[in-house]
Amino acid sequence: MNDSVFLGRQPVIGRNEQTAAYRLFVADGIDDAHPFGDRDLACRRLLAAIAAANLEELIAGKDTWIPVTVDALSHGLHNALPPKRTILALAPSELAKTGASELVDRTRRMGFRVALDLSDEPARDGEAADPFALLASLGVGDVDGFAVRFSAQHTSSFHSFGLEASRRAMLSMAVGVDSIENATSARGDFELRSGSFFLQPVAHGLGGSVDRLAAMQLLAELERPNSSFEDVERVITRDPSLVLRMLSLVNSGLFSLPKRIDTTRSALVMLGLRNVRQLALAVTLHSVTSVPAELTLTSLIRARQCEHVAAEIGVRPEPAFTVGLLSLVGAFAGMSTEEALASLPLTSEVVNAITRQTGLLGEVLEAVLCCEENRLKTACHIVDAISPAGTGPAANIAMLASTWMNAVKWAERLRSDVGDLAAPSRR
Numbered sequence: 001m002n003d004s005v006f007l008g009r010q011p012v013i014g015r016n017e018q019t020a021a022y023r024l025f026v027a028d029g030i031d032d033a034h035p036f037g038d039r040d041l042a043c044r045r046l047l048a049a050i051a052a053a054n055l056e057e058l059i060a061g062k063d064t065w066i067p068v069t070v071d072a073l074s075h076g077l078h079n080a081l082p083p084k085r086t087i088l089a090l091a092p093s094e095l096a097k098t099g100a101s102e103l104v105d106r107t108r109r110m111g112f113r114v115a116l117d118l119s120d121e122p123a124r125d126g127e128a129a130d131p132f133a134l135l136a137s138l139g140v141g142d143v144d145g146f147a148v149r150f151s152a153q154h155t156s157s158f159h160s161f162g163l164e165a166s167r168r169a170m171l172s173m174a175v176g177v178d179s180i181e182n183a184t185s186a187r188g189d190f191e192l193r194s195g196s197f198f199l200q201p202v203a204h205g206l207g208g209s210v211d212r213l214a215a216m217q218l219l220a221e222l223e224r225p226n227s228s229f230e231d232v233e234r235v236i237t238r239d240p241s242l243v244l245r246m247l248s249l250v251n252s253g254l255f256s257l258p259k260r261i262d263t264t265r266s267a268l269v270m271l272g273l274r275n276v277r278q279l280a281l282a283v284t285l286h287s288v289t290s291v292p293a294e295l296t297l298t299s300l301i302r303a304r305q306c307e308h309v310a311a312e313i314g315v316r317p318e319p320a321f322t323v324g325l326l327s328l329v330g331a332f333a334g335m336s337t338e339e340a341l342a343s344l345p346l347t348s349e350v351v352n353a354i355t356r357q358t359g360l361l362g363e364v365l366e367a368v369l370c371c372e373e374n375r376l377k378t379a380c381h382i383v384d385a386i387s388p389a390g391t392g393p394a395a396n397i398a399m400l401a402s403t404w405m406n407a408v409k410w411a412e413r414l415r416s417d418v419g420d421l422a423a424p425s426r427r
Contacts, residue, residue, distance in 0.1 A: 004028070004397040006376050007049040008404065009058060011294045012065065012173060012194045013183075019294045020192055021063035021087070024050065027376035029397045035376075039091070043069045047077045053405070055082070060412050065089055065147070065173070067117060070097045073107055083111030087171065089147060091117050095138045105141060113144035119175040121149070128154035132164055145171025150186050150195070162189030198292040201331045212333050215288045216343060218242070219329070222280055223322065224345050229268055232277050236264050245283045246276070252417040254410075278303075278321055282414060285325065288332055297411055298372070299328045304407035305368045306361075312399050313387040315360045322346075323353045323361050324368060360386060371404050 006027045014020035026046040027035045036042040046066065055064075065087045068078060078088060088107060094100060095116065104114050121129040131146035146165070150158065158174065165172035174186040177195030180202060186193050221235045236242055243264055250267045251260055261267050268276050282303070286296055306324030311317040326344070330337035341351050353362035357369075363386050370379035380396040387396075 004394045004401065005045055005049050006371065006397055006401045006404070007046070007053055007058070008371060008374060009064075009408075010194060010374070011198070011298075012063075012192050013198055013292070013294065014192060015187055017198075017292055019062060019297075021065055022059050023065040023194055024058070025067075025374050027374060027397075029376040029380040029393050032375050032377045039094075040069050040071050043067065043072045044077065047072060047081075051080055057409050057412065058405075059085070060415075063087060065115070067091075068094075070094045070100050070103055073103045074099070078107070078112070079110075081112075087113045087115050087145060089115045089117035091120065092134055092138065095135075095140050100138075101140050104143065108142070108144070113171070115145040115147060115171060115173075116140075116143055118146060118148045128157040128161075130157070131161060143170070145173065147173040147175050147194075149176045150174035150182055150190075150193075152182055152185065155185055158186065159189050162191075165191070198294050199298065199328060199331055201334050201336065202291075212288055212290065215284050216329075216333055216340070218284045219281065219326075220344050222277060222284065223326075225347070227273075227277070229273055232273060232280070233264050233268060236276075236280055241287070242280065242283060245287075246279060249279055249283065249414070249417055250276075252413075254413055254417060274318055278318075281322070281325055285332060286414070291332055295328060295331055297415060299325055299332075300411035300414060301404075301407045302327055302365070302368055302372070304410045305371070305403050306364050308403040308406060309367060309383070309400070310361070310364050312403065313364075313383060315364055315386070319347075319350055319353075320361055320364050323350055323365050326350075327354050327365060327369075329354075367400070368404075371400055376400070 006029065008025050009022040010025065011019050012021040012023060024046065026042065026049050031037065036045055063085045066081070066089065068088045068090060070090070072078060108114055116131050116135060118129045118131055118134070128151060129148060131148060135143065148158070148161065162172055171192065172190045173192035173194060174190040175194045177183050177186050177193045177197045180197055180200050183193055183197035218235065218239065222232065224231065236246060246264065246267065247261060250271065251257065255271065257270060261270055282300055285299055288296070303321045303325035307317045307321040310320035326341070329340045333340040337355055341354060349359055349361060352358045353365055356362060357366040363382050367379045367382040370376065370382065376397065379400055380393050383396045383400065384392065
């Protein structure tokens with residue numbers, strides 16, 4: 001059996017538009033629809049992967065939603081998790097099993113929160129799955145929340161679910177919220193939303209526009225082809241705020257340098273043009289306070305994983321970093337990706353990689369996006385096709401898992417050292 005697994009996370013956004021939690025998942029790259037082929041086995045592999053990883057590095061102090069089974073609870077496989085920050089989510093088929101109600105009660109007494117997971121339940125007879133009717137039919141006592149798959153066709157039902165959840169002081173989460181319109185609709189009804197909506201372009205007022213314009217201008221100068229040592233130094237030193245943040249990063253635990261660095265020139269000499277330029281790009285995007293914090297974090301994770309995956313399979317890592325970092329530039333700029341990229345002095349190779357996922361750089365980005373979206377089978381096929389040796393599923397999963405985890409650690413440390421990404425805008 002393939003022992004290599006990919007442990008990933010998907011953001012859960014609260015009503016304040018900040019990241020409230022992460023939903024954790026695990027995949028083996030064999031079947032994206034049914035990883036491991038069995039719910040119990042998938043749960044065991046997920047909990048084993050969490051135990052082997054550093055959970056704090058993965059969830060960064062947030063709550064975590066973890067899909068579990070009655071069998072896992074009965075064997076105490078969840079006991080090592082932090083109860084106060086863990087929501088254990090069970091599907092209706094699990095709650096229907098003998099002894100489930102007693103296990104739920106016991107688990108809640110330990111300090112865990114338990115939720116009904118309807119995220120995979122399809123609408124039936126034109127109606128969305130009703131969490132409260134299901135709980136009543138299953139004879140389960142109190143639970144702490146529920147997750148349902150959002151559908152714009154059933155807004156009235158979801159509104160009633162949200163009202164009832166508020167009345168009962170329960171957590172409510174809408175899953176699969178993939179557009180700004182649906183996010184806005186769900187926000188009033190549900191406490192939590194999960195989906196890709198926070199990666200979509202949103203127009204802001206004047207403050208946000210100025211914020212974004214300054215960042216785009218700086219990105220354009222940093223991305224100018226064949227920028228020299230002196231060019232990058234001149235661009236960075238023109239912005240005192242960027243200098244301060246850059247020097248804070250250079251002197252942080254990201255590099256653990258033997259002596260303190262006090263000037264941009266010293267940083268360039270010590271770290272090299274490539275590292276300083278990449279950090280300047282990352283800090284520039286980080287400075288855009290008018291976008292969701294998770295958007296910035298996602299772009300940083302994509303950049304770092306693209307760079308590392310490219311290096312692993314023999315593709316140029318520096319442009320791969322740029323491709324990952326700028327893959328969400330449209331969302332930062334509040335316009336289409338094509339419009340945003342047109343204002344930057346990028347090569348056609350980089351532009352096509354971002355907009356069409358073509359060429360080797362585009363395939364690296366596509367593989368990283370598949371990791372983000374829990375499509376590991378596709379990611380493995382992409383990597384195997386462009387890797388010179390054709391390494392096979394187990395090695396590909398191990399490589400994707402390690403590069404993703406390293407990217408998360410790097411991005412989270414960057415967030416910690418530059419400033420709290422989750423903090424609200426202070427204007």
